[in-house]
Amino acid sequence: MAQHHVTSADIALHGDHLQSATVSKAKSIAMRVAAVGIVISMYLLFFAPEKIRGCYAYSWLFAFYFFLSLSIGGCFWTLLHNVTNSGWGTSVRRTFENLGSTYPWMFLFALPLLCPNVQQYLYEWMNLQRAATGNVQEFLQHQNSLLDHKYGFMNLPFWYARVIFWGFSLSLVIIGLRRLSVAQDTDPLPGTARLLKARFHSTYTLILFALTVTFTGYDFLLGMDYKWFSTMWGVYLFGGSALNSMAVIILVCAWLKSLGHLKHVTSDEHFHIMGKLLLAFTIFWAYISFSQAFLIWYANITEETSYFLIRNTGHWNTAMITLIIGHFVVPFVILLQAWMKRSSKALSILAGYMLCMHVLDHYLITIPVRGISLGNIKPDVFGDIQTSIPWAFWGDVLAFVTVGAAFLFFLLRALGQHSLYPNRDPRILESSNFSN
């Protein structure tokens, strides 16, 4: 329960704005780190010796998709909040929107992945199709039957068209919804029209979101091994994305509250709900990832088992077991307790921990393929197939810091642009006085 009943006198009339002085330093540091990192990354992706270029392409893919998954999750929570007509989340909805609004920027980091120079190390199927002489499909019919069967989906023009579509469509959705929400903050006669409009437009765009999260995963990650397929791949990525974007939202809300913002409008009750969602998606993630592993183990088909064979070889196996315990067992048992979810401090520590596990999850999705694919694609440069390339780890760190700094910059920028909660939303009092 809140200390007292929140009334409209407690709501900031002109919005609760982040003081630019408090974040300007962090913002400028993040921007500089990102700028320097991008310059170095461009060198490493396009001009460095081939051995480094090949390894760094994987680092970039890992960092790019990790932060994209957080942004996509922000879009998901915005859409879900609107479409379910929920009252509890109005006071934290702006944080969903702010996280989602980094999506267009984060998608820009896919640009290097559109260049054939980078693609040649990541996507073997593109190399095979580019090497085709004459009619590509006829060529594949004779050379690679599997790729020929997948030609309807895996062909270069369609791949480019899809990637561009994912980038633009979800960007338009989140920019539109955020604009609609922000316009209400200053409207002297706010009314409910915008709320209903947002609800209406969140319905069909939720389908668009589902396609985006599924097929960006297919196009960027699953495409690394064109022989492998899993129908649970999209749901698996969605589970991780929704879970960890909620972790980011919890961290942001707890941080804003510690600065004295979101006063009166958020209470332990909101953290309790967000903690419950964190628990729900921890279970969901485990359920989906286990189902994927279980079905593949059960069916025992050569093309499918490769995914787990690669990741259970050598030290990757240790990491996979760590993932099971660290990404599911530990947070599951901790989050079962109610006091834990109600304390913003304890919950933020757990949210930070979840994000570390998400890094491990995405590291294990992308990086184990590197040693194998590079050895397959260009044995003359990269030598034999290896389970891992030790020194390439530092490239992963660099790419992660670069994209991460940019993500932080765009998130802080979004937070500073508008009021931190929709102060003229008709449901703001309902949300403020919410009790579990």
Next chain:
Amino acid sequence: MSTTRKRVYGYLAEFESATALYAAAEKIRDHGFTCWDCYSAYPIHGLDTAMGLKRSILPWFVFCGGLTGMATAFTLAYTTQVVIYPTVVQAKPANLFTLPAFFPILFELTVLFSGLTVLFGLLALIRLPRLNHPLFESHQFHRVTDDGFFIAIEAMDPQFNREQTRDLLAQIGGSSIELVEED
């Protein structure tokens, strides 16, 4: 003239609305009563804190129930599938490391045992099923499933006093105060 002795159950007081009930509950809580309860036709958010109720111990029962279910499933699957009669399919081994194959069973029995613990634990904690309740003696109490909001303070309470408790209920806004007696 009846000579049967009746046992006093306690005082029953009616309140105007959920808000009045909530405010009254806070005051009774602050007076330190322990054997009393609020009655309304629908759940009122936050009434548990207003009444000063502690968290139920049911979750711990459920946690233990779930663990029991998991242990049962493990014993069941391991004994039958590994020790007694290993089913070899596609030359897959059967040992402790093939535990994931038993996960569906582990999951199902954990959920089943937790669910049953919730049901029976809850029934035990709220002492249901029971055939009658002394409050049903009161005529006005019948409205509790419709539009009545009531508070009953039991005579079992150490703080209970025939005059003072009645005055307290009247003072915090209770009306139609009635001394309920059971047969």
